[in-house]
Amino acid sequence: MTTGTARPPLGVRPEPDILCSDLVRIYRSRDVEVQALQGLDLRVERGEMVALVGASGSGKSTLLGILSGLDEPSAGRAVVAGQDLAGLTVRQRTAFHRSRVGFVWQQTARNLLPFLTAAQNVAAVLAVSGGSRRRDGASRVGTGRADRVAEVLELVGVPELRDRFPSELSGGQQQRVALAVAMANRPTVLLADEPTGALDEETSGEVLEAMERVNRQSGVTTLIVTHDASVAEHVERTIQIRDGRTSTEVVRSRSGEDGAVTAEEYSVIDRVGRLQLPQAFQESLGLHDRVRLSLQSDHVAVRPAQQADDADSQDREAERAPRHAGGAGEGGRA
Numbered sequence: 318m319t320t321g322t323a324r325p326p327l328g329v330r331p332e333p334d335i336l337c338s339d340l341v342r343i344y345r346s347r348d349v350e351v352q353a354l355q356g357l358d359l360r361v362e363r364g365e366m367v368a369l370v371g372a373s374g375s376g377k378s379t380l381l382g383i384l385s386g387l388d389e390p391s392a393g394r395a396v397v398a399g400q401d402l403a404g405l406t407v408r409q410r411t412a413f414h415r416s417r418v419g420f421v422w423q424q425t426a427r428n429l430l431p432f433l434t435a436a437q438n439v440a441a442v443l444a445v446s447g448g449s450r451r452r453d454g455a456s457r458v459g460t461g462r463a464d465r466v467a468e469v470l471e472l473v474g475v476p477e478l479r480d481r482f483p484s485e486l487s488g489g490q491q492q493r494v495a496l497a498v499a500m501a502n503r504p505t506v507l508l509a510d511e512p513t514g515a516l517d518e519e520t521s522g523e524v525l526e527a528m529e530r531v532n533r534q535s536g537v538t539t540l541i542v543t544h545d546a547s548v549a550e551h552v553e554r555t556i557q558i559r560d561g562r563t564s565t566e567v568v569r570s571r572s573g574e575d576g577a578v579t580a581e582e583y584s585v586i587d588r589v590g591r592l593q594l595p596q597a598f599q600e601s602l603g604l605h606d607r608v609r610l611s612l613q614s615d616h617v618a619v620r621p622a623q624q625a626d627d628a629d630s631q632d633r634e635a636e637r638a639p640r641h642a643g644g645a646g647e648g649g650r651a
């Protein structure tokens with residue numbers, strides 16, 4: 318179990334808060350079998366805020382179900398907040414979910430009890446869990462339940478809404494209160510399934526800003542599943558999921574004096590060496606069915622099969638040329 322704030326020894330990568338390897342989830346009914354996750358690999362570091370995007374049916378909700386302890390994997394490994402989720406009983410998974418995970422759903426009805434005010438919704442979580450635990454293991458340090466309710470409503474930017482019922486709140490306000498409810502118990506990991514799915518663009522932005530603030534101020538590791546492309550502006554890493562596997566990811570960083578944002582695209586390579594090329598790259602170069610690979614001194618070139626013969630002779634020319642004269646042509650660098 319991950320507790321405490323002790324630093325790992327120099328050179329040792331700290332344990333990530335989400336680690337999946339070769340994760341498989343198969344749904345079986347009487348005569349059909351659906352493999353929703355097909356050997357998925359994922360690593361989210363402590364305190365990171367990451368978006369998971371992908372087409373409908375690609376396995377996003379299935380993954381969140383497993384990571385939150387609501388569902389169990391068919392095979393493979395999933396470790397969240399230091400807890401290995403394989404082979405837990407339903408009771409153990411429920412205890413894990415309550416103590417370690419905050420969850421925000423798209424539908425308000427799943428996030429908030431309609432007959433309780435915003436403050437009462439937050440307090441209800443604390444009543445069920447018996448208090449507010451900190452990541453360092455301390456419990457209810459210096460604050461009682463009422464203080465924690467006020468604190469968490471302040472954190473998500475809606476202290477003035479404390480006495481309103483969900484029906485008296487706008488969609489964006491409801492989602493921010495839902496975020497307060499999810500954070501009440503100081504979870505290690507915050508998971509959100511399409512939290513802005515029912516909101517307009519401006520309101521989505523407000524909710525995502527609140528999530529960013531919560532992530533920064535509390536250090537909660539955050540994974541947002543979404544179709545909403547604008548989420549990418551609020552996270553450092555956007556991971557694409559395709560056919561039940563993570564495929565590519567875009568890492569955004571700020572650099573230079575003007576803080577310009579640069580985005581770099583990466584592909585995830587699994588333990589047996591499989592990687593997926595971004596759809597846009599495939600379309601742009603007409604890569605389909607079969608591609609030609611060639612190993613260069615510092616990269617692997619991926620070319621349409623039909624262009625490969627010409628390019629190979631160019632590569633051989635380039636290899637013969639002196640180093641300072643330039644490298645091989647880059648039909649598709651992987």
Ligand SMILES: Nc1ncnc2c1ncn2[C@@H]1O[C@H](COP(=O)(O)OP(=O)(O)OP(=O)(O)O)[C@@H](O)[C@H]1O
Pocket residue numbers: 344345351352353371372373374375376377378379380
């Ligand atoms: N309970 C279930 N029983 C059988 N098949 C299921 C079940 N839940 C999901 N699936 C199937 O598993 C696959 C992945 O579904 P999942 O809901 O995880 O995808 P998703 O990426 O979240 O889709 P969406 O964006 O539409 O919510 C789909 O083919 C879906 O039909």
